[in-house]
Amino acid sequence: xxxxxxxxxxxxxxxxxxxxxxxxxxxxxxxxxxxxxxxxxxxxxxxxxxxxxxxxxxxxxxxxxxxxxxxxxxxxxxxxxxxxxxxxxxxxxxxxxxxxxxxxxxxxxxxxxxxxxxxxxxxxxxxxxxxxxxxxxxxxxxxxxxxxxxxxxxxxxxxxxxxxxxxxxxxxxxxxxxxxxxxxxxxxxxxxxxxxxxxxxxxxxxxxxxxxxxxxxxxxxxxxxxxxxxxxxxxxxxxxxxxxxxxxxxxxxxxxxxxxxxxxxxxxxxxxxxxxxxxxxxxxxxxxxxxxxxxxxxxxxxxxxxxxxxxxxxxxxxxxxxxxxxxx
Amino acid sequence: xxxxxxxxxxxxxxxxxxxxxxxxxxxxxxxxxxxxxxxxxxxxxxxxxxxxxxxxxxxxxxxxxxxxxxxxxxxxxxxxxxxxxxxxxxxxxxxxxxxxxxxxxxxxxxxxxxxxxxxxxxxxxxxxxxxxxxxxxxxxxxxxxxxxxxxxxxxxxxxxxxxxxxxxxxxxxxxxxxxxxxxxxxxxxxxxxxxxxxxxxxxxxxxxxxxxxxxxxxxxxxxxxxxxxxxxxxxxxxxxxxxxxxxxxxxxxxxxxxxxxxxxxxxxxxxxxxxxxxxxxxxxxxxxxxxxxxxxxxxxxxxxxxxxxxxxxxxxxxxxxxxxxxxxxxxxxxxxxxxxxxxx
Numbered sequence: 001x002x003x004x005x006x007x008x009x010x011x012x013x014x015x016x017x018x019x020x021x022x023x024x025x026x027x028x029x030x031x032x033x034x035x036x037x038x039x040x041x042x043x044x045x046x047x048x049x050x051x052x053x054x055x056x057x058x059x060x061x062x063x064x065x066x067x068x069x070x071x072x073x074x075x076x077x078x079x080x081x082x083x084x085x086x087x088x089x090x091x092x093x094x095x096x097x098x099x100x101x102x103x104x105x106x107x108x109x110x111x112x113x114x115x116x117x118x119x120x121x122x123x124x125x126x127x128x129x130x131x132x133x134x135x136x137x138x139x140x141x142x143x144x145x146x147x148x149x150x151x152x153x154x155x156x157x158x159x160x161x162x163x164x165x166x167x168x169x170x171x172x173x174x175x176x177x178x179x180x181x182x183x184x185x186x187x188x189x190x191x192x193x194x195x196x197x198x199x200x201x202x203x204x205x206x207x208x209x210x211x212x213x214x215x216x217x218x219x220x221x222x223x224x225x226x227x228x229x230x231x232x233x234x235x236x237x238x239x240x241x242x243x244x245x246x247x248x249x250x251x252x253x254x255x256x257x258x259x260x261x262x263x264x265x266x267x268x269x270x271x272x273x274x275x276x277x278x279x280x281x282x283x284x285x286x287x288x289x290x291x292x293x294x295x296x297x298x299x300x301x302x303x304x305x306x307x308x309x310x311x312x313x314x315x316x317x318x319x320x321x322x323x324x325x326x327x328x
Numbered sequence: 329x330x331x332x333x334x335x336x337x338x339x340x341x342x343x344x345x346x347x348x349x350x351x352x353x354x355x356x357x358x359x360x361x362x363x364x365x366x367x368x369x370x371x372x373x374x375x376x377x378x379x380x381x382x383x384x385x386x387x388x389x390x391x392x393x394x395x396x397x398x399x400x401x402x403x404x405x406x407x408x409x410x411x412x413x414x415x416x417x418x419x420x421x422x423x424x425x426x427x428x429x430x431x432x433x434x435x436x437x438x439x440x441x442x443x444x445x446x447x448x449x450x451x452x453x454x455x456x457x458x459x460x461x462x463x464x465x466x467x468x469x470x471x472x473x474x475x476x477x478x479x480x481x482x483x484x485x486x487x488x489x490x491x492x493x494x495x496x497x498x499x500x501x502x503x504x505x506x507x508x509x510x511x512x513x514x515x516x517x518x519x520x521x522x523x524x525x526x527x528x529x530x531x532x533x534x535x536x537x538x539x540x541x542x543x544x545x546x547x548x549x550x551x552x553x554x555x556x557x558x559x560x561x562x563x564x565x566x567x568x569x570x571x572x573x574x575x576x577x578x579x580x581x582x583x584x585x586x587x588x589x590x591x592x593x594x595x596x597x598x599x600x601x602x603x604x605x606x607x608x609x610x611x612x613x614x615x616x617x618x619x620x621x622x623x624x625x626x627x628x629x630x631x632x633x634x635x636x637x638x639x640x641x642x643x644x645x646x647x648x649x650x651x652x653x654x655x656x657x658x659x660x661x662x663x664x665x666x667x668x669x670x671x672x
Contacts, residue, residue: 079498080524148546175489178547179532258446262496262533273532283535287498287525308609 039264056304060297071298074230077264078096079288085297086302088264092274093303096260097249099185099270100192107189108196113226113240115205116195122223129201136194144258147187148179152259155183179261182270187255192245199244199318203237204230240317247310253304277303329575338519359632364392365399365412365535366500368555369436369616373412373653376644380636386437387632395502397525403619410633414500415525416598428623431671432597433664434615435640439556441504441566441583441612446486446545449565452578454479457570461513463551466490466530467518471549486548491582492531493543493552499525501537504600505553511602512572512611556584557652571611572603583610584654593663613654623672630671637668 063071063084074085111132115125124255166172207238215225228287231238261273262283277299371424377389394402398583417431423534444453456479462468468475472487475539495502506523510516515577520527531550534543538557544550544564551637556579559566568578577583587609591601601613609647618637625632641664645655656664 061495079526080522148542152546176547176558177415177491177549178531178543257496257535261531262535263531264528283496284498284526285532287395289397289401 015279016178019313042159048135053301053304056297056301060301061292063294063298064289066291066294067298069287069293072302079284079292082291084292084298086277086299088266089277089280090302091101092260093250093278093306095183095187096188096256096274096276097246099181100188100249101246103186103189103243104193104245106121107244108193109231109238111197111198112200112204115201116230117226118221129198132197133194135190138190138204140252140254141186144255146202147183147255147259151183151186152178155180155186155271158182163271171270174269174272176271177273179259179262180269180271180273181260184256184259184261184274186303187259188249189250191252191255192249195245195248196238196241199241200234200238203234203241206237207233208221208257236317236320240314240320243310243317244314247314250276250310251307253282257282305309337378343504357627359387361387361389361409361629361632361638362407362635363389363399363410363412363618364394364402364408365619366396366414366616367393368396368414368438368500369412369653371557372436372648372653372657375647375651376640379644379647380639383639389635389636395497396503397498400619408631409624410621412617413619414616415423415503416615416617417619424646425621427625428621429622431622431667433618433620433668434593434597434636434656434660435586435618435637435664436645437584437586437615437647437656438615438652439523439654440501440508440553441559441579442569443541443544443554443559443564443566443578444549444551445546445548446565447548449483449485452482452566453485454472454484454576455567455569457512457574458660460567460569461509463490463508464494464529464553465513465515466492467515467519482636488549490531491543491547491550492529493532493540493550494507494529494533495536495540496533497526497535499536500614500616501553501555502527505612506598507602509613549591555652569611571607571609572605573607573609575607577610579607579610581649583608584613585657587611587613588615588654588660593660596663597667620668620671622670634671636667639663641665641668 067074067084071084071086072090075086075087077083077088078084111128114120115129115132120128131277144208156176156178158180159172159180163175211233212225212229215229216222220228256276257279260276260279262275262279263273264275264280265272267274281296281300281303284292285296370391373391373393377391381388390413396415399408399411399413400417400421402408404421412435417430422430442455446453453476457476459468459475459479460472462475469490470487471485471490476485503523503525505528506516506520509555510523516523520529525619532543537554540554540611541550541558541562541564544552544554554564556566558564559579566579568576572579586606587601590604590606590609591599593599598617599615601615604611604613620633620637641656641661645661648655
């Protein structure tokens, strides 16, 4: 390292400069321009985010003044009398996303383990990795159609059976209404699966081979290595993956608008229709006027705040794992 | 390199030729009218404007079915030359239009039907006057309800839970449907509040007529409301409803026309037929309106719109039936034409 640093100091480079004259100056001007342009683009992104937040905040202001934080806890959504409350939508958004993570997390981590332990030759691993990542490339509306045509008929049968036999349980207290929580969350789970699988795989890949080999040499089984070494060491990375997936799930619109039933209510049943913030916005914005627009903007602001906070948290957790990785 | 140098002038000539050709095509004295609004009559309006353009190639109307509420907003903001709405405009909305006032023109009408998914039931079911509001209010929740069975003797209605399908978006169809239910059912106010463009019916909701129709087809036991034209062109079953006179009436062009004829249009041409009288009247029908300025600043624009409206009210009405809309009764056409003639 050190000798090279001495051989090529800054001085020798400066010598040809007078020779190339105009060309070099042009190149340097271009460099300067390029630096400024990238700086502008960088700050432009920050400014854009701030502008969007300000614009939504500005339009939401009338609703905020009228309802304050009571908006978050009120259940009424009455467009005729212009009385608005956000609780059913916040509830629907959080519950559908949480259910989706409940399904997607074990699956995603299992996929990640399967693809990092050497169960398979690496070419086959690549094939599986590619396929899982392809799930992220399918448009939302296709997921919605698939959920509609394939999943809902299944959850209808399941829901009616569970309601008939276990109706005493609040989770199954209503017959299946077609579009409802369960199919929506199931499809949402598949949509966030690539996020969890890919990031968990990266985290598991980063666990040091030496530690694992050491444990194997001491007589640990492969299962013990996965459970006691790989998973604990990758846990922060996996947690980051889950939080990032939560952010994705909460903002998802099209598939949920098709699958959740768009009913403004709070019900514990998995087979009752509900509504999410994103889906409400997509459905009602076109016809909204006056105070309803302000209320919808207030909801947009809440959704944006929640997803930004969650994504920031995920970035922080993932950065933190990155840092801990370097220390090892 | 050489090749591209050789082709570059050719390419340039080609591009210039294309751009030069475009203005030649649209060089005639074209008048373009922009309009937006209700989705319900959009198929008919678009057909009208295509046919009108064939007769008058210099006049082109761009109609966007963006929904009644958005149509009113666009019209009020001056983004469109005329608007369209299933709920006309209320007094507050009329007051918001600044330059010279608004003329409301009923241009066509339609029925709203109750459609359902009942496997094995082939003939239209009959729904009495006290039953169908109770279904949409969530009071009757099972198809096995004795009141439904009593109205349909000899029909094996499957024992299913009832899922109500309604509109998730604000809609003139919901406005007219809920206004009718509120007019005939004393429970409506306590169960669902005020009738309007968005009503929180029990059950599930979908966007547009297509969304509701898809929900009905998806789950057995679902019942919902869609426009007659939409139900007809998609082969959805339509319930026979009991009208004010106590008769069961199927939704047909004739029963719809009878309902329209039962109500006199007021001077401002804004009337909502919430519960039509007469033995042959289908109970849920509605006019749908054009929103037109009383005064137009641009030269000739008023004349163009007047001529267009006159054609739609006369020859245009002949297209209504085939698309599932109700041709306006002759007495109504006369009144609307008189109103259109006042545009300046």
